[in-house]
Amino acid sequence: AQTVTQSQPEMSVQEAETVTLSCTYDTSESDYYLFWYKQPPSRQMILVIRQEAYKQQNATENRFSVNFQKAAKSFSLKISDSQLGDAAMYFCAYRSSNTGNQFYFGTGTSLTVIP
C-alpha cells in the first residue's frame, strides 16, 4: 500500500511570511494524484491544491504552490504571504489513478499563524 509521510507535526509562521510544509510518499506507480487539504478547527477538510503526477509543472493556486519532485517522491506546499485564516491542520494525500480511488493521507501538519 502507498504511504504518505508528513514529518512536521506542527509549524508556525509569522503573518505575511512564507512557510513550506513537507510531504513525502512511497509508491511504485507512475500515474497518480497528490492533494493538499486544509482542515480549520471544527470544520471540514477542503481542497487547497492538486497535482497530477504526469504534469511536470508545479500546481499553483493564488498564494499556494507546490514543489513536486517526482523522482524524490516529494510534494511540499508553500504558502506565501501567510494570513491568519491559513491557520489549520494541513493533510497531504495520495490517490492512485489505477487501483481504485481511495485516498491515502499523511498524519497532518498543524499550522499556526502568528500575528
Place this chain on the structure above:
Amino acid sequence: EPEVTQTPSHQVTQMGQEVILRCVPISNHLYFYWYRQILGQKVEFLVSFYNNEISEKSEIFDDQFSVERPDGSNFTLKIRSTKLEDSAMYFCASTGLPQIGEQFFGPGTRLTVL
C-alpha cells in the same frame, strides 16, 4: 456552495452498542466514502460506495461495519457492536468524478466508545 454534512458531531456510546453515523453527500455526487482518524494517527480509508454497493473496502472494514444509502440523500455507516478501539473521528466524503476529481469531505463525527 454545497457541502457534505454529518450528524451527529459527537457520539458517545457504550462498548458493545450499535451506532449509526449519518452523512448527507453533495446532491449530484454518486460516489461516497467513509474514512476514520484515530487520535494522533492518519486518516484511514474504510469503504467506498457506488451504485448501491460497496466498490472497495479496507481491512479495517470488517463484518462489524456496514454502509447503506437508505434514501436518495443519506449515506450511513453502522458499527454493529462497538469496541473501544473504534473511538475515532469518522469522515464522510463524496465525489462526482472519482477518477480525476477531489473528494469533498464532511466535518466529521467524533465517536467515543466507553
